[in-house]
Amino acid sequence: MKRGLQLAVIEDDPGLRELLHEELESEGFVVHPFECVEDFQAQRTQLAISLVISDIRLPGQSGLELLQQLQQEPQPLPFILITAFGTVDQAVQALQQGADDFITKPLDLEHLLVSVKRVLEYHQLRSEVEHYRRARASEQRGPGGILGASRVMRQLFQDIEQIAPGDGSVLVLGESGTGKELVARALHKGSQRAEQPFIAVNCAGIPAELMESEFFGHSAGAFTGAQKARAGLLQEANGGTLLLDEMGEMPLALQAKLLRVLQEGTMRPVGSDREVQVDVRIIAATHQNLEAKVTAGEFREDLFYRLETFAIQVPPLRQRGDDVMLLADYFLAQLQAQQEKPIEGFSADAVATLTSYRFPGNVRELQNAIERAYTFCSEGAIKPEHLPARMQDSHQQDVEQLVPRNGDWPSLQAVQEDYVRQVLAHTNGNKQQAAKILGVTRRTLYRWLDSLEPASRND
Missing domain, CATH: 3.40.50.2300 (Response regulator)
Known part of the structure; x- marks a missing residue:
């Protein structure tokens, strides 16, 4: 002091x-x-x-x-x-x-x-x-402040850094909730357009009959109710970046017009008889398999290959290993900053529940789960009962899978050794994280590892 x-x-x-x-x-x-x-x-x-x-x-x-x-x-x-x-x-x-x-x-x-x-x-x-x-x-943040330390996220950060400075269209692929918009914003921030507009639009949220007018704008009198000329999203994003989220929902006719924008840099508002120059970088994002939609005739092949030149795959949370708890700690710290409570992190059982869960809803599901746990935990460490029931049930099922159904019961030591191996495999050999999941000190974990067969130590 x-x-x-x-x-x-x-x-x-x-x-x-x-x-x-x-x-x-x-x-x-x-x-x-x-x-x-x-x-x-x-x-x-x-x-x-x-x-x-x-x-x-x-x-x-x-x-x-x-x-x-x-x-x-x-x-x-x-x-x-x-x-x-x-x-x-x-x-x-x-x-x-x-x-x-x-x-x-x-x-x-x-x-x-x-x-x-x-x-x-x-x-x-x-x-x-x-x-x-x-x-x-800060050391575990990549471009655009994206949080992650796993191998797959380091590869993602490298892809963003390589693609961002260019001006070509980008296709961002990944499951719902993985953070595709964060990737798009990081691409924009790392480009020469960083000081210009970034506009994000969800294609699935626009009715098909209004989509052309939303993107290309319209002239006065172009259709009933169009009393004034209106600039579309492409013009609003002029000089900057336009994110087309859920690109797979765009109708084929509109895809053809978008391809012309990418190729010629020009567009024609609905009801207008003249072309308008636009300079905009398109980032398309989707959780769908666009290649399969091309095969099914639901997505233009030429547009797909135009976008796919620079494709980025955002990994699902279940492939990100230790990032689960890195993100959980971050979301908890955010909640503490908004409403401080006497909560001291996560119990070992809660860590085991979170790290064994598959997270079909990815990072968004994790964030919602931590918010729920913070609401229901009054003090001390967050426990499994504070997490959503589906996560508790999933972890219980994982534990129950250890129980044999053919009457051939293994020894307690064999069950322990098998579980230790599974945890080490899950953490990619990270003994500190494995010890946290197991609820033991690293010294205890090393003692257990000494008793395993050499080939199973995962050193």
């Missing part, structure tokens, strides 16, 4: 205020004494306060009211309350509202000093942990 940290002491009793001033300064702190909250607030912005020590009952605003105000800030100041009217109810209320400690009068100065040092050391450690987490997260 650094000497010279600045403390604010808010106490209306001048004798006690002076005593606290002297005692805390003798311990190397810089102390700013105040008689009331209003005086503190008037000077606060000019000071670098690291901790507030405040009486509850004060002239004007109370210490509890100040605590409540500070807790609304993005980084609340550490706070210790003191009072001559201490009760259990007041202590519980103060701690629930964010106080770090609650001390009653007459003050035990030694106790107070211990509390001050403990609170400061705790917040310093917490700050260092948050700094480490942010630094680690």
Whole structure:
């Protein structure tokens, strides 16, 4: 803990205020004494306060009211309350509202000093942990801030970095919920068009009869209700990037007109008799098999090959290994920033449940699951019962598969060894993650591995 940290002491009793001033300064702190909250607030912005020590009952605003105000800030100041009217109810209320400690009068100065040092050391450690987490997260981000550290994501990042600077159309393939729009935004951000518009449109959300007008615009009087000329999405994205999500839903007739835009750089609004020049990069995204749709006559072959020149495959979450918990921790931190709760990460059982689940809904499903768990968990670690029932059931079925159906029961050691092998295979040999899933220390895991056959150690 650094000497010279600045403390604010808010106490209306001048004798006690002076005593606290002297005692805390003798311990190397810089102390700013105040008689009331209003005086503190008037000077606060000019000071670098690291901790507030405040009486509850004060002239004007109370210490509890100040605590409540500070807790609304993005980084609340550490706070210790003191009072001559201490009760259990007041202590519980103060701690629930964010106080770090609650001390009653007459003050035990030694106790107070211990509390001050403990609170400061705790917040310093917490700050260092948050700094480490942010630094680690930044190392695990790819183009456009996409989070991922697995081998398949590193390949994706490499593909984005190679394709982004060009100007050709791109086809982004991947299951629903994998983050195809994030990839499209990363491509735009890494291109020469980064300062120009990025427009995303879901083709499946536009009625077929309105799609041509939406994309190409229309002239006044082009159809009933078209009282004014209107620019389409292609013109709105001029100079920038247009993401066509769910490209497989685009009608064949419109595909032909889009191909002309890609080849000639011109388009004709509905009802107009003149061509309009457009300069736009097209990124098409879909979860469908466009090659199969070409074979079925549902997608133009020439447009498919035009788009497929630069194709990017976004991997499903089930292929991303440790990224599951990397993302889970990130979503949990986001929720904590919005509404802080006394939640301490995930239990070993919750980690096992999450990492064994297949996630058909991919990252979007994981994010929704963490939001649900955060809502239903009041304190401590998130447990399997806080996760969606389908995830709990899936993990239970995985466990039940270990039970033999032919009466030939294996030994407990054989079951354990088989399960350890499966977990190591799932984590691609990452022993730290495997130990976390198994709920044991790495030392215990290494001891188990020593008992396995050499070929099975996955070293």
